[in-house]
Amino acid sequence: MNTVSADISAEVSGEAMMANLTQIARWVKLSGTAEELEGLRFVESRMAAYGWRTGIVMHDAYISLPGAARVLVDGVPVKAITQSFSLPSPRDGFSAVPVYLGHGTVEDFAGKDLRGALLLLEGMATPAVARRATEAGAAAQLHISHHEHIHEMCISPVWGNPSAATRRDLPRTVVCSVAHRDGAAIRDALADGKRPIVTLHAAVDTGWRKTPILVCDLDGPGGATDPLVLLSGHHDTWYHGVMDNGAANVAMLEVARIVAQRRSDWRRGMRVCFWSGHSHGRYSSSAWYADEHWDELDRRCVAHVNVDSLGGIGATVLTNTKSTAELRRLAAEAVQRHAGQALKGVRRGRNSDESFVGIGIPSVFGSISAQPHQHQQARNALGWWWHTPDDLIDKIDEANLVRDTRVLLDGCWALLSESVLPLDHGATADSLAAELNQLAPSLAGRFDLAPLVAGAARLRELADAVDARRHTAPAASLAVANAALMRASRALVPMDCAEGERFTHPDALPLAAWAPLQPMRSLAASAPGSEDEKFVAVDAVRARNRLAHALREAEAALDDARNALGA
Structure with a gap:
């Protein structure tokens, strides 16, 4: 943790957030409506007052x-x-x-x-x-x-x-x-x-309409081309949506206010986006933004910090907040520090405006806290009032909102201020190795997993070498090392979270870990010697090649990072 961040969490003001939330709670923010835009103008006024460069982009969305x-x-x-x-x-x-x-x-x-x-x-x-x-x-x-x-x-x-x-x-x-x-x-x-x-x-009422995105920027020390951290959450709501997602919006405002006051300690820039079309367009704004800004995000975005539905009354469980593997350590440290709970390491799901994993951008958070008793079929960990007219300001616990915002601020500050990006590619290697270990017994003597097993092991070794050097890295090598860490993410994150596809978006349906392994899983489930086995084996070989190539790209990137960071 950067030394400057030791006391930064104390600056989170519950009073300021509740005052902003009282204002945001005035509007019903259905995507593409005049009332949604009016509410977004209020958020924009706050961001501008905190010193951010702001602009509202209108785009076509199917709502x-x-x-x-x-x-x-x-x-x-x-x-x-x-x-x-x-x-x-x-x-x-x-x-x-x-x-x-x-x-x-x-x-x-x-x-x-x-x-x-x-x-x-x-x-x-x-x-x-x-x-x-x-x-x-x-x-x-x-x-x-x-x-x-x-x-x-x-x-x-x-x-x-x-x-x-x-x-x-x-x-x-x-x-x-x-x-x-x-x-x-x-x-x-x-x-x-x-x-x-x-x-x-x-x-x-289903059809195309114009919807707004509020985009707010502060540049890093090198100017408008610096790498950047993307902080985002949706602004549209069901009904008044005070928890989902007004509370997250005021947490974003509070983080933006605090970090803007400490720009001298930034290592990179930050962009804060408030989306429309989350609730009524299946993440239409974030997906549109990912498509329209693909090249810039590919070159510049180090991580996506997502935030959704914070501070609910009774929301005492923080062990299940999600992340991609590279940022699980960052999330775990933030949750432990501010909630005293051990993160379970839940996988990032196909939900919550996670439109950037296909590009290869690691992601952290989303819903940070949850109710202690979750009905498995109902999926109502966010409270009985979620997505109902009862999602009003009385469902927010100010102390819980402060706690969740401190977790959010902790993660954002680490990404903004640490000299070497806090990306743990060793955790990604371990995640892949675990999947391969599950497959190995069923494929023994039928299909060679050795190239992938060896690749995951080399990735783990290189990630350990990077970790050993991250606190002693010479300043002159930081840009090269961080760019290499980003390249490793571009190779690995789509394989784990987006079916290996970088230019389109997988459906909003459950997705297995390391989805490119699916042909190998199908092969493992096929009857040995059967005709089906031979057909599936064709797909399995191609999938192995795809993963092996991604591992080779990531290994080369981490090797560059290790060399840049020195002995």
């Missing part, structure tokens, strides 16, 4: 704003909402006896003819279930909330704006959700052999 919903069970209305990216219902609604399909897993869908069906499903609406329903030819989905509150959800699996190639992957079903009591009554009636007629009326 889906749910309208009114009406669900009737045998003609009796029950409380319901429409989900973002639902199809609008026919004029007279869609009526059918539902088909109960549990939680909508792959196994729940398997072997069933669901063409034209209305599916009754447990839990919140998700992109994965919406895709299965669309592929099965279902006409509609009705989701049963796990409790009396109904959560707004975006069900599109397409990351960012749909392209000519991906627009076909948008959901093609009518989707509503109801509270648990009402949905359970339908489920129980079906179980008793009854045939309730359920009618879905769903309005939705």
